[in-house]
């Protein structure tokens with residue numbers, strides 16, 4: 751299955767993808783994780799991305815697409831994938847479709863995790879305490895939520911118009927949400 755996970759920061763994309771990749775036996779591709787790895791390794795991409803990510807803004811479409819193209823070109827992706835954190839705007843959604851058309855591997859389903867803003871802020875504050883991620887500070891979180899509603903929310907309609915969208919309530923235990931995601935994804939991808 752080729753699944754795109756959509757949702758605001760803190761909605762549980764990364765958390766769910768970790769469980770889903772075992773259930774679906776496909777790799778989890780997170781553009782956030784790939785970017786954080788580039789930052790940690792101090793690559794040219796990481797050097798460009800670091801400050802942008804800390805502010806909670808989007809890294810340039812061109813840089814992220816190049817990174818994703820390289821990842822989707824690897825052999826382990828031929829049986830499907832879970833894409834987490836991409837697309838984050840309409841330009842990225844169009845670029846992804848063009849790339850996957852070329853690879854003859856169109857998206858089967860886009861799952862949107864729905865969680866209210868107060869809970870998103872609570873979860874990210876919890877992670878800030880537990881993990882100290884550079885972009886979980888209050889200013890950056892505010893910015894990420896704004897970027898999500900301005901730029902990423904329209905991507906939900908993009909997949910709805912293609913008949914590929916499944917909306918899932920993202921509140922509850924991690925396992926409960928995973929069950930919902932799996933049944934929605936399997937139902938939608940039929």
Ligand code: B4P
Nearest residue numbers: 759760761762763764765781782803807808809835873877
């Ligand atoms: P991401 O890494 O994608 O960060 P995120 O949106 O916060 O989601 P994440 O997956 O990490 O968190 P989750 O909701 O699972 O992006 C970070 C930055 O990278 C972006 O701001 C941007 O700068 C850059 N970037 C990434 N992709 C890009 C792109 N395509 N284009 C441009 N720039 C890009 O979890 C959050 C917390 O909630 C965790 O602590 C978790 O334990 C908790 N949680 C999850 N589910 C829960 C549940 N059911 N109950 C209770 N807690 C839960």
